[in-house]
Amino acid sequence: MPARLSNRVHAYLERRLPEQRLFLKSDTETRFIRLKPATQAAVLAGIALLLAWTIVSTSIVVMDSIGAGGSREQALREQAMYEMRLDEMSRERDLRATEAAAAQERFALALSQVSEMQVALLNSEERRKELETGIGVIQATLKHTMKERDAARAEASQLADAGSVGDTPQGPVVEDVAGTVEFLTDALDRTADERDLMAVAANDAQEASREAAYSMRLLEERHDEIFARLEDAVTVSMEPLDKMFSAAGMDPDDLIDTIRQGYSGQGGPMGPLLAPLPADETDPGAIADHARASSILDGLDRMNMYRIAAGKLPFAMPLKTSFRYTSPFGRRWGRMHEGVDLAGAHGSPIYATADGVVVHAGPENGYGQLVSIRHDFGLETRYGHLSAINVTVGQKVSRGDKIGAMGNTGRSTGTHLHYEVRVNGAAKNPMIYIKAGKNVL
Structure with a gap:
């Protein structure tokens, strides 16, 4: 039975792909290569598989490109909506301050x-x-x-x-x-x-x-x-x-x-x-x-x-110029991100978010140029990746005092401010304090 099936397949291939001869002529002699039906079928199958793989790969690349473009547009729309919300919150905060x-x-x-x-x-x-x-x-x-x-x-x-x-x-x-x-x-x-x-x-x-x-x-x-x-x-x-x-x-x-x-x-x-x-x-x-x-x-x-x-208490914002949130508080790439990242223009002024005493003003591993301020009730705020520092250790500062400028020092991929709030040494989400004070301060 298998021999009969093999003969039928071979006869079908001979009808569709008759044996071909490829002649190779040189100065002294002439040779030829015999291309049997099975060989031709194998070559055609390989070419077909290669063509199909090329089509599928191209489709995947095109679809990824389209998807990436849609994701970028969605991210831009979300960013625009977020900035509009921030502007509304700022206006509302100013209105509450006026009412107070x-x-x-x-x-x-x-x-x-x-x-x-x-x-x-x-x-x-x-x-x-x-x-x-x-x-x-x-x-x-x-x-x-x-x-x-x-x-x-x-x-x-x-x-x-x-x-x-x-x-x-x-x-x-x-x-x-x-x-x-x-x-x-x-x-x-x-x-x-x-x-x-x-x-x-x-x-x-x-x-x-x-x-x-x-x-x-x-x-x-x-x-x-x-x-x-x-x-x-x-x-x-x-x-x-x-x-x-x-x-x-x-x-x-x-x-x-x-x-x-x-x-x-x-x-x-x-x-x-x-x-x-x-x-x-x-x-x-x-x-x-x-x-x-x-x-x-x-x-x-x-x-x-x-x-x-x-x-x-650090209820105020450390920035008064335009910025965008680039990384929230929490786990990032398997590691704990102990603050929030606020990206803005290089050299944007950074302000103290509460009254306190400067306990660090200089380079720090991973933070680049860092300013740390100790406040009452066991709180501490940190301002990292600064391009300039305007305070010294031991100096008393009040909320709203300028302490430095935004930069890209230390372990950083772009210009931004890394802002932390710590309570008795433990990192807390700074947005808790910022959101709590947005309608009052």
């Missing part, structure tokens, strides 16, 4: 109004007490005068009755009685006039007291309105700050306690915020107002502590 500044101005204005209203309220209270005292004196004098008038009338009536009893009185007695009656009549007239004047003065005093009470009610209502606005302003201003520190993984209460330990001197920023009430104060309104004012001042003090803490 406006809120602080409103705070200052409200505090000054509260102070003025408190002074006016105290003056009004003193005037009210003086008016009450005056009214009491007038009422007591009026009662005493009316008693004297009644006594004088009774005495005049008795004298008149005494003069009319018995026979015709002697001349000197009648004259004395008439003089006494005339004196009493004049005294009564004067007393009546004084009584009328006292009544008018009492009415005026009562009207003034009512006006003072009405003014006090208006002042108290205005006072309550200002307190309410201040409380709302404190609440609105505190909420984004609480979120900022919580987003950075820090407990706001522990943070403030730490700040207070460093600012605990009396008479300075941590001195008494509000004078205590007198021990004999029993007015519920005064006690409530004092409690509200104390709560507002405590909120302002907390905001001040937040401001101090925000300056000591």
Whole structure:
């Protein structure tokens, strides 16, 4: 059976590919090469396989080229969208900063109004007490005068009755009685006039007291309105700050306690915020107002502590010029990348992201030219691959101070800034702090 199949295949090849002879002629002789059908079939099969391999390889190369072009276009689109998002975030950050500044101005204005209203309220209270005292004196004098008038009338009536009893009185007695009656009549007239004047003065005093009470009610209502606005302003201003520190993984209460330990001197920023009430104060309104004012001042003090803490933590961006993110925090090529890479123009200024002290300023293995800044709460920031350094070891810097310029020193494939944040020596993702502060700073 196999022999028969082989014969059929050989006969088919002889029909399709008859035997060929290739003659090779030289000066002395002529030779030929016999090309059997099987040989021709093998050559054609090889040529076909080579052609097919060439077509497949070319198709793969073309498809890879098309795919790479699409990936580059997609990467460019994503980069453009990312830069647009960064611009929006920058505008939003500026808007929040403007709103925070406006809120602080409103705070200052409200505090000054509260102070003025408190002074006016105290003056009004003193005037009210003086008016009450005056009214009491007038009422007591009026009662005493009316008693004297009644006594004088009774005495005049008795004298008149005494003069009319018995026979015709002697001349000197009648004259004395008439003089006494005339004196009493004049005294009564004067007393009546004084009584009328006292009544008018009492009415005026009562009207003034009512006006003072009405003014006090208006002042108290205005006072309550200002307190309410201040409380709302404190609440609105505190909420984004609480979120900022919580987003950075820090407990706001522990943070403030730490700040207070460093600012605990009396008479300075941590001195008494509000004078205590007198021990004999029993007015519920005064006690409530004092409690509200104390709560507002405590909120302002907390905001001040937040401001101090925000300056000591790396919530700011190290770059203010245009840049793009080229490598995030995390594993890269099997190794841990302990920061973020920000690529920009060569020589772009680099800024400190928080207050601190420079602990390294110079070359460092792998980092090239490196600046390291130690901050409070066990934090440290590093700025690598710099082309220039503008600070020295031991120098104190504040957030926003220029510390160097972007470069390509050390183990680097292009101009960029390698930015790290470390907490007690352990590398943390810098974007946690940058994103936490983007809507506040």
